[in-house]
Amino acid sequence: MTPPSTAPSNTDHVEVAVVGAGLSGLVAARRLASTGRDVVVFEARDRVGGRISNVEVDGITLEAGAQFVGPGQDRVARLAEELGVDTYPAYDRGDPVLEVGGRTAHMRGPLPPLGPLAATEVVLAARWLVRTAQRLPGGRPWDGPDARLLDGETFATWIDRHLHGRVPRGVFRAGCRVVFSAEPEQVSLLHVLFFVRFADGVVPLVAGEGGAHERRFVGGSGRLPQRLADGLEGHIRLGEPVRRLEQTADRVVLTTGHGTCSADAVIVAVPPALAARLDVTPALPSARQQLLQRLPMGQAVKVQATYPTPFWRADGRSGQLLSDIGPCSAVFDNTPPGSGPGVLMGFVTGRPALRFLTLDPAHRRAAALGSFARAAGPAARRPRDYVEHDWTGDPWTRGGYFGVPGPGMWSQVGHVLRTPVGRIHWAGTETAERWFGYLDGAVEAGERAADEVVQRLTIERARPGSDLAHPAAGVPT
Amino acid sequence: MTPPSTAPSNTDHVEVAVVGAGLSGLVAARRLASTGRDVVVFEARDRVGGRISNVEVDGITLEAGAQFVGPGQDRVARLAEELGVDTYPAYDRGDPVLEVGGRTAHMRGPLPPLGPLAATEVVLAARWLVRTAQRLPGGRPWDGPDARLLDGETFATWIDRHLHGRVPRGVFRAGCRVVFSAEPEQVSLLHVLFFVRFADGVVPLVAGEGGAHERRFVGGSGRLPQRLADGLEGHIRLGEPVRRLEQTADRVVLTTGHGTCSADAVIVAVPPALAARLDVTPALPSARQQLLQRLPMGQAVKVQATYPTPFWRADGRSGQLLSDIGPCSAVFDNTPPGSGPGVLMGFVTGRPALRFLTLDPAHRRAAALGSFARAAGPAARRPRDYVEHDWTGDPWTRGGYFGVPGPGMWSQVGHVLRTPVGRIHWAGTETAERWFGYLDGAVEAGERAADEVVQRLTIERARPGSDLAHPAAGVPT
Numbered sequence: 001m002t003p004p005s006t007a008p009s010n011t012d013h014v015e016v017a018v019v020g021a022g023l024s025g026l027v028a029a030r031r032l033a034s035t036g037r038d039v040v041v042f043e044a045r046d047r048v049g050g051r052i053s054n055v056e057v058d059g060i061t062l063e064a065g066a067q068f069v070g071p072g073q074d075r076v077a078r079l080a081e082e083l084g085v086d087t088y089p090a091y092d093r094g095d096p097v098l099e100v101g102g103r104t105a106h107m108r109g110p111l112p113p114l115g116p117l118a119a120t121e122v123v124l125a126a127r128w129l130v131r132t133a134q135r136l137p138g139g140r141p142w143d144g145p146d147a148r149l150l151d152g153e154t155f156a157t158w159i160d161r162h163l164h165g166r167v168p169r170g171v172f173r174a175g176c177r178v179v180f181s182a183e184p185e186q187v188s189l190l191h192v193l194f195f196v197r198f199a200d201g202v203v204p205l206v207a208g209e210g211g212a213h214e215r216r217f218v219g220g221s222g223r224l225p226q227r228l229a230d231g232l233e234g235h236i237r238l239g240e241p242v243r244r245l246e247q248t249a250d251r252v253v254l255t256t257g258h259g260t261c262s263a264d265a266v267i268v269a270v271p272p273a274l275a276a277r278l279d280v281t282p283a284l285p286s287a288r289q290q291l292l293q294r295l296p297m298g299q300a301v302k303v304q305a306t307y308p309t310p311f312w313r314a315d316g317r318s319g320q321l322l323s324d325i326g327p328c329s330a331v332f333d334n335t336p337p338g339s340g341p342g343v344l345m346g347f348v349t350g351r352p353a354l355r356f357l358t359l360d361p362a363h364r365r366a367a368a369l370g371s372f373a374r375a376a377g378p379a380a381r382r383p384r385d386y387v388e389h390d391w392t393g394d395p396w397t398r399g400g401y402f403g404v405p406g407p408g409m410w411s412q413v414g415h416v417l418r419t420p421v422g423r424i425h426w427a428g429t430e431t432a433e434r435w436f437g438y439l440d441g442a443v444e445a446g447e448r449a450a451d452e453v454v455q456r457l458t459i460e461r462a463r464p465g466s467d468l469a470h471p472a473a474g475v476p477t
Numbered sequence: 478m479t480p481p482s483t484a485p486s487n488t489d490h491v492e493v494a495v496v497g498a499g500l501s502g503l504v505a506a507r508r509l510a511s512t513g514r515d516v517v518v519f520e521a522r523d524r525v526g527g528r529i530s531n532v533e534v535d536g537i538t539l540e541a542g543a544q545f546v547g548p549g550q551d552r553v554a555r556l557a558e559e560l561g562v563d564t565y566p567a568y569d570r571g572d573p574v575l576e577v578g579g580r581t582a583h584m585r586g587p588l589p590p591l592g593p594l595a596a597t598e599v600v601l602a603a604r605w606l607v608r609t610a611q612r613l614p615g616g617r618p619w620d621g622p623d624a625r626l627l628d629g630e631t632f633a634t635w636i637d638r639h640l641h642g643r644v645p646r647g648v649f650r651a652g653c654r655v656v657f658s659a660e661p662e663q664v665s666l667l668h669v670l671f672f673v674r675f676a677d678g679v680v681p682l683v684a685g686e687g688g689a690h691e692r693r694f695v696g697g698s699g700r701l702p703q704r705l706a707d708g709l710e711g712h713i714r715l716g717e718p719v720r721r722l723e724q725t726a727d728r729v730v731l732t733t734g735h736g737t738c739s740a741d742a743v744i745v746a747v748p749p750a751l752a753a754r755l756d757v758t759p760a761l762p763s764a765r766q767q768l769l770q771r772l773p774m775g776q777a778v779k780v781q782a783t784y785p786t787p788f789w790r791a792d793g794r795s796g797q798l799l800s801d802i803g804p805c806s807a808v809f810d811n812t813p814p815g816s817g818p819g820v821l822m823g824f825v826t827g828r829p830a831l832r833f834l835t836l837d838p839a840h841r842r843a844a845a846l847g848s849f850a851r852a853a854g855p856a857a858r859r860p861r862d863y864v865e866h867d868w869t870g871d872p873w874t875r876g877g878y879f880g881v882p883g884p885g886m887w888s889q890v891g892h893v894l895r896t897p898v899g900r901i902h903w904a905g906t907e908t909a910e911r912w913f914g915y916l917d918g919a920v921e922a923g924e925r926a927a928d929e930v931v932q933r934l935t936i937e938r939a940r941p942g943s944d945l946a947h948p949a950a951g952v953p954t
Contacts, residue, residue, distance in 0.1 A: 288829065293750050293773035294663075299763065392766060393762075
């Protein structure tokens with residue numbers, strides 16, 4: 001668990017430079033290093049992990065960012081196994097509180113207590129999403145026959161068309177904030193369907209058991225990047241943001257906060273909104289420019305509080321909340337296993353996040369604990385400790401959880417998402433075919449980008465002196 | 478017409494630094510200088526004007542970017558008068574060709590030749606836009622009672638709901654590309670209504686006589702920034718991009734490509750997608766971050782060709798085209814007055830622009846001239862000269878014509894559009910209350926930002942030693 005040491009400053013040329021030591025960049029670097037490639041990872045922050053970060057609070061380890069893993073997320077599960085990081089089921093018992101459409105109710109069983117009409121609306125709407133999503137080609141939402149039509153509509157418009165009651169609409173609006181960390185107005189229907197497609201349903205996107213929130217990592221998700229970094233000692237340069245990429249026929253020169261370095265290939269493994277800030281010469285192709293400009297980050301603050309015990313469990317409460325009021329769109333019982341303190345965690349996302357961030361710290365705390373109290377009972381207003389992680393104010397993330405394409409992005413420029421630009425390859429969870437935005441997507445993207453680079457280098461090495469463009473490359477002219 | 482000289486390099490502190498020597502930045506600098514303020518404008522390019530640029534082609538002056546002025550655009554008209562730049566009516570006679578919904582027809586009179594049903598659809602839909610727009614508060618589309626609802630829908634969805642025939646839909650889809658340089662999928666209905674509100678109608682947005690394309694500037698629009706720069710000699714630093722703004726309680730330190738400079742106040746007068754690339758410390762407020770991430774540039778290439786004469790006029794053709802096929806969404810007779818060559822000009826925008834840019838130069842030329850031929854006759858395929866200006870590939874613009882908010886931006890963070898962040902003020906045509914994206918909006922925004930800064934400096938000078946925040950400021954804490 002020692003922080004990775006800084007690589008020697010005399011590295012003038014490497015085979016592969018990776019921009020960003022988040023999970024995706026580290027996975028790519030590990031894969032490249034395992035094939036004997038000479039690789040260096042440049043990281044702006046003074047830590048690895050990107051949107052994954054363990055924090056010590058009230059004597060226990062919590063996670064400031066991504067933390068869940070669920071069924072179907074096989075790549076991150078395999079990685080965790082390889083790294084010796086176990087998982088455990090997140091606490092998921094009792095009845096979640098539903099606070100939507102001006103009503104508050106306790107869920108019992110899989111269906112929300114909406115009355116038969118509203119429940120039918122929700123079920124039929126979800127079924128429409130599942131059936132429509134099944135027609136999409138996996139990993140390439142822009143390739144379906146109706147892609148442009150589905151991409152031309154916001155999720156807000158879809159909600160208004162498919163749902164009529166205030167409560168059912170509230171369920172989907174709140175769900176959108178929880179899953180996408182953005183407002184339904186800001187998300188294209190095609191993007192929602194992309195998620196339903198890879199999650200193989202609507203429920204898995206919001207569910208604990210059987211869903212994306214099913215399990216957690218023993219010792220915190222931060223152990224994944226930390227262990228990857230331990231295996232890459234000497235190959236990671238912390239506190240060294242990459243500012244500029246200059247590409248020639250046979251190499252890329254990186255300018256960082258500390259100097260320059262050249263590489264045969266580069267993997268950019270930062271969110272699109274950050275990749276958009278790199279100075280790249282020659283200028284990136286117009287479609288790539290558009291793609292990077294049109295994947296703005298969502299809005300997310302993660303709030304957590306600790307209590308002597310998870311007292312709500314004794315009251316038969318789940319500690320879970322789904323809300324379209326906010327500030328927390330969702331609250332979870334985030335207590336680690338063992339006899340330590342009880343923990344509640346909330347996602348403050350979308351519109352409520354920006355409102356929340358205009359409050360002073362005392363009011364933010366009171367507002368968040370209000371959500372917790374509605375999930376777990378009034379005692380939740382008196383925590384032992386309370387912490388916030390504002391990803392929107394972090395200059396090396398600039399939003400959270402991830403990039404969210406608005407309407408008309410996927411169908412116009414989605415096809416260049418994973419296309420290298422000359423010697424520049426693209427990783428990061430926002431380039432995944434499945435589990436876009438999730439830990440699993442970060443792993444998939446890192447592995448894929450590493451494989452592209454290995455292929456490129458293998459071909460080039462086999463033909464020394466040749467200036468061979470990568471088969472899939474959109475080489476700037 | 479001499480290029481402005483570079484300011485002395487020993488300028489360590491100025492009262493006001495302006496980022497960007499486009500029309501908006503220059504107007505702001507001129508206004509500040511006229512009140513005796515010490516001002517320096519930093520410009521990344523080696524020329525002033527930003528998205529305005531005269532170019533010499535075939536012995537005459539053409540414009541690579543913005544060129545039109547119309548009724549209601551009083552600020553730029555007054556500026557032109559002050560600078561001694563006259564205007565003349567753009568050529569607007571004959572019947573435009575309409576190439577939409579799979580049909581080609583010649584317009585005669587104000588109504589497209591769609592048949593009575595289609596014409597009625599178009600008129601009723603336009604009337605809906607006008608009536609709905611009238612309910613919006615001027616300059617603040619996010620403040621209307623239905624703002625969130627109107628902002629939650631794409632213009633594409635609106636077109637599908639309000640228009641049923643292929644031809645009427647094609648008219649609005651092509652019109653969207655011409656006005657917004659983006660696909661209807663990418664534009665929120667609220668943003669369209671914002672334009673209809675300040676243009677006082679739908680027709681003025683697309684019309685020559687009586688509309689936004691009514692008049693042009695004698696000698697080219699490039700004379701406006703050039704004359705402004707002549708009056709600011711010694712105050713403009715070309716080829717010096719601003720990279721970083723560090724704000725303290727009493728000043729802002731700018732880091733440029735050449736060094737540093739401190740200022741009492743800064744006016745950022747570059748498009749939002751470029752402002753998003755500045756390193757600003759302390760970090761910008763989250764709402765501002767979101768705003769800058771959610772105003773991506775449209776997609777625009779301007780193509781022009783010259784001919785011995787405007788031969789099409791003799792054939793009774795207007796040289797005008799509105800098309801949903803492309804590559805040109807619109808073609809205009811762009812011939813300057815006098816006996817020089819005839820000129821055709823086309824806007825290649827939206828989806829066709831990105832497709833166009835994947836072609837090699839010969840195919841691009843042939844495709845553009847194909848649009849010209851359909852507007853002006855087959856002889857248009859044989860020009861004397863042909864030029865393209867690709868604003869999407871220009872690293873100091875990164876798209877064109879201007880920023881285009883997707884759904885859910887205005888209603889969520891629009892209210893911070895013009896709010897200073899401490900000592901950083903915001904100009905650029907995308908911050909205008911009226912004529913967002915047009916020359917007039919650039920002038921309005923520059924004047925407004927300059928006035929804010931004058932007010933700030935006046936208040937601060939009146940209370941020496943005080944660290945007085947601007948009344949409207951969202952000072953980072």
